[in-house]
Amino acid sequence: MQTILTVTNLTKKFGYLTAVKDLSFTIEKGNVYGILGPNGSGKSTTLGIILNVVNRTSGNFSWFDGNTSTHDALKKVGAIIERPNFYPYMTAVQNLKLVCKIKEVPETKIQEKLELVGLWERKDSKFKTFSLGMKQRLAIASALLNDPEILILDEPTNGLDPQGIHQIRQIIKKIASEGTTILLASHLLDEVEKVCSHVVILRKGEKLYSGPVDGMMASHGFFELRAGDMEELKALLEKNVSFGKVETFNGTLTAYLKEEMDAEALNKFLYDKGIVLSHLVKRKESLEEQFLNLTNNK
C-alpha cells in the first residue's frame, strides 16, 4: 500500500496549552479517513501543521515518500480548512485561475470542476456575492483543480443548511467513489460514519484511537429482543457465557455480546429452550455511541 502521509510524534504547544500531543498516524492511498474529536481537540491544528501554515513544536511529518518538500507536496494535495478563503473582489473563474497558477496546473480543468460542484452558471459572479454553501462548493472545486492525490476537508459542512450539507456530502461521496483518498475532519459523527473507512480519534490533542471504523471497539454488537416471557428470556441470557450485560428498557431487552454470534444461532438456541421471539434485531453500536464511550471512558 502506498503511503501518502506519515505523522510521527507531532506536538504543538500554544504557550502553556498543548493543542496536539505526541500524535502519530499514517494515511494510505485509497482509504477515506475521518479525524474525529470534539471542538478544540486539535483537529484543525493538526491539519494546519501538515499543510504548512502552523509551525510544529516538535515531531515530524512527511508527505508521500518523504523526499518532497512540503510546498511541492501540497501541489498534489487539495485542501480546504475552516472557511473558504478567496479574493472577494474576484469572480469564481478568476479565483480558480489564480489557484491554477499557484499549483502550476493548466487552466483546462476549471470548467469540469465548476460543473462538478454545480457552479458553472455562476462562474462570472464575484466571490463576495456567493452564499456560504456556494463558497464552500467553490472551495471544493478549487481543491480538486489539480486532481489531487488526497483531498483534505476540515468541517466542510459547518454552518450550512440541510440542503447545502446534502450537496456537499453528495460531492464527497462522488469523489470518494472515484478512488481519491480523503481526509475528513469533523465533529459530526454521522458524517464520518457515512463516508469514512478509517478514523483517527482525538481528545485534547491526544490520540485515542486510529484504525478502521469497524475495529474501533472490540465489540461484537448487541441484540434487541422481545418475547412473551421477558423474565425467563433475561434469566436464560444471563446464564449464557456469550453474553455480557443484559438490560431491559421500555419492554425491549438488550443483550451485549461478548463473543461473535449470529442472529440465526440465537434464535435457534432460544427456540430450543422454548422461547419464541416476537422481535429480534442484531446491531452494532453506532459510531456515535462508540465515540462517546471512547471519549468519556478515559
Add this chain to the structure above:
Amino acid sequence: MVRLLQIEFIKLWNNRASRILITSYFVLLTSIALIAAIKFDIGPVQFHLADQGIFNFPYIWHFNTWVAAIFKLFLAIVIVSMMANEYSNKTIKQNLIDGLSKKEFILSKFLTVISFALISTVFVFITSIILGLIYSDYNEISIIFSDLEFLPAFFVKLVGFFSFCLFLGMLVKRSAFALGFLILWTILEQAIFGILGWKVMSWPAAKRVKDFFPLESMMNLIKEPGSRLSAVQNIGDQIGENFRFDYHTYWYEFVIVIFWTALFIYLSYALLKKRDL
C-alpha cells in the same frame, strides 16, 4: 519568477481600488510635464516656469526624480493593502495551502515592488527626456546623459520605501493601521533626531546619525533640488547666504538604503515563517 509576478498581477489588477490607484499614479507621473504649462502673465512681468531652467539637462534628472518621488505615496497605499488584505481575507493561508512556499510568497510581493519601481523609473526617464528635448537650453549628447545617477537613486529609493510599506503591512496586518504607523514612523525619526541633538550629542553628529534612519536615508538619495536653480542661487548671493549645497548621491547612501531594503524583506519573511496562520 514570471509565474510569481503573474500571480501578483491577477490579485492586483482584479481589485478595482488598486487598479484606480495604480493608473492615477502613472497618470500623475506623466503629468510632471504639465509643470511646463505654468505661466504667469501679470502686465510687464512674464513668468514661464519652463523657461526658468528647471528643464535644462542635466538638472532635469534631479528635478523630475525629486518631484516624481512625491507621488510614491499612491503606490504605498496599494502595497500596504496588497499585503494587509492577504491577512484580512485569509488568502495568505489559502495560498500557502495551495502550494506556494513562504519564500515564494514574499518573493512574489518583492518582485512586484521591484517592477513598480522599475516601471516608474522608465516612466520618469521618458518624460524627462521628452521635456528636456523640448525645453532644455543645452542639447549636447554628453550633457543630456550626465548626472544620470539620479535615476538609479530614484529606483533604489522607491524599492526601499515600498519594501518598508511591505514590511509594515506584514507586521500590522491592517492597511489603515499600517499607513498610520508609516506616518508615526516619519514623526518618530524627526523626534529621535531632535532628542539626540538636544540632549545626547552635538547637532552635526545627530544629523549624521539621522542619515542612517530608514526614511531619512531614502530621502537623502535625492536631495531637494530647488536651491540649485540659478535664480534661487542669485537671490542667495544677494542676501549673502550660500545655497550651493552638495547635491550628489554617494555610494554609501545607496548602501544604507539597500541595507534597509534587505532587512525589511528579511524581517517580513521571518515574521511569516514564525507566525501560525
